[in-house]
Amino acid sequence: MVYDVDYLYNLLVELGMFTSEELRLLTYINGFNMETLEDALYARYGYRSADQLLEELQEEEEEAE
Numbered sequence: 001m002v003y004d005v006d007y008l009y010n011l012l013v014e015l016g017m018f019t020s021e022e023l024r025l026l027t028y029i030n031g032f033n034m035e036t037l038e039d040a041l042y043a044r045y046g047y048r049s050a051d052q053l054l055e056e057l058q059e060e061e062e063e064a065e
Helices: 005-014 020-030 034-045 050-064
Strands: none
Touching: 005 020, 005 034, 020 034, 034 050
């Protein structure tokens, strides 16, 4: 799946994984980029990449069907 930093930022907020305020602070300090968001994902949840998170979400969705 092709996605950008805006998509991932919004997804993380919509899923309740981070608040907008948390991500805003992180991106102000470290830059508004995929690396910053993926570092946050790793620090809080242990996901090494956005791809890993998206794959797990897809697997959970398939299991629910």
